[in-house]
Amino acid sequence: MTRIAVIGGGRIGEALISGLLGAGRPAKDLVVAEKFEERARELTERFGIRVTSTADAAEGADIIVVAVKPGDVPAILDDLAPVVEESDLDQLLVSMAAGVPTTLFEARLPAGTPIVRVMPNTPMLVGQGASAVTAGRHATAEHLAAVEAMLSPVGLVVKVGEAQLDAVTAVSGSGPAYFFLVVEAMVDAGVALGLPRTVATELTVQTIVGSAAMLADSDESATELRAAVTSPGGTTAAAVGQLERGGVRAALLDALTAARDRSVQLGAGSQ
Numbered sequence: 001m002t003r004i005a006v007i008g009g010g011r012i013g014e015a016l017i018s019g020l021l022g023a024g025r026p027a028k029d030l031v032v033a034e035k036f037e038e039r040a041r042e043l044t045e046r047f048g049i050r051v052t053s054t055a056d057a058a059e060g061a062d063i064i065v066v067a068v069k070p071g072d073v074p075a076i077l078d079d080l081a082p083v084v085e086e087s088d089l090d091q092l093l094v095s096m097a098a099g100v101p102t103t104l105f106e107a108r109l110p111a112g113t114p115i116v117r118v119m120p121n122t123p124m125l126v127g128q129g130a131s132a133v134t135a136g137r138h139a140t141a142e143h144l145a146a147v148e149a150m151l152s153p154v155g156l157v158v159k160v161g162e163a164q165l166d167a168v169t170a171v172s173g174s175g176p177a178y179f180f181l182v183v184e185a186m187v188d189a190g191v192a193l194g195l196p197r198t199v200a201t202e203l204t205v206q207t208i209v210g211s212a213a214m215l216a217d218s219d220e221s222a223t224e225l226r227a228a229v230t231s232p233g234g235t236t237a238a239a240v241g242q243l244e245r246g247g248v249r250a251a252l253l254d255a256l257t258a259a260r261d262r263s264v265q266l267g268a269g270s271q
């Protein structure tokens with residue numbers, strides 16, 4: 001079985017660990033490096049996995065997943081370089097850090113180290129993630145296949161060119177937050193219109209879950225599914241008219257452009 005070391009047990013590290021365990025991977029095949037002690041204890045208690053230092057976690061791992069903040073990546077690579085050297089390039093490095101280019105990994109790790117860069121998202125936690133993957137200079141089709149095999153049990157995996165990863169970050173990496181914001185706003189609006197908060201929350205969450213299931217299962221596009229809800233001269237047309245006048249499409253374009261630009265900036269700042 002593939003041994004996986006996750007470096008950084010924060011939000012995305014936890015989403016990966018939880019998703020992999022939920023998909024049936026045994027806890028003994030996973031190890032995590034987390035420097036925040038309270039968090040490390042929490043991860044051991046919750047998942048029953050070993051938590052240790054970066055170098056110790058990486059030793060003997062087949063795949064080393066870097067899941068720390070972009071600015072922490074260079075320091076982590078300095079800790080990892082001797083371990084990777086020792087393994088005779090027999091380890092695959094996977095980066096989940098937003099913006100950080102594969103060339104930064106290649107420059108700081110022993111020559112020839114295979115790197116696969118991934119942009120995942122937190123629904124991986126419940127096996128419903130969306131990840132885009134791209135190969136660094138020394139990563140082969142087999143390395144990409146190994147990462148696909150690791151991630152496909154926890155959600156969708158697509159291959160993209162590295163230049164597209166900043167846009168992917170804007171769409172699916174940050175994407176869950178946009179939907180959570182919409183849910184917050186819909187619940188508050190329901191309460192403003194007189195519904196108890198629990199009722200507004202239950203109805204909103206199920207509406208999002210049901211709509212997402214229709215989008216995933218049906219051959220119809222989002223536009224067609226929306227048209228089916230919009231009775232002529234009815235309530236939905238009144239609501240959608242307000243959303244269009246409120247500039248919801250332009251706001252989303254601006255939001256995703258800002259996320260894309262920030263990803264580029266984080267990458268530049270990590271070098």
Ligand SMILES: NC(=O)C1=CN([C@@H]2O[C@H](COP(=O)(O)OP(=O)(O)OC[C@H]3O[C@@H](n4cnc5c(N)ncnc54)[C@H](OP(=O)(O)O)[C@@H]3O)[C@@H](O)[C@H]2O)C=CC1
Pocket residue numbers: 007008009010011012013033034035036039054067068069070072075076096097098099119120121122173174
């Ligand atoms: N959250 C998300 O939805 C997504 C995040 N990502 C990417 O994943 C990466 C992590 O993000 P996220 O999980 O949100 O961030 P978090 O801050 O939640 O997690 C990072 C964790 O790594 C720990 N850490 C930092 N340095 C070390 C070290 N030297 N050794 C061991 N542990 C260390 C941090 O500890 P401490 O806090 O003490 O520094 C922290 O607990 C980022 O690069 C982000 O761009 C990608 C896609 C989605």
Ligand SMILES: O=C(O)[C@@H]1CCC=N1
Pocket residue numbers: 098169173174
């Ligand atoms: O907000 C961030 O920077 C990270 C990357 C994508 C989602 N979370």
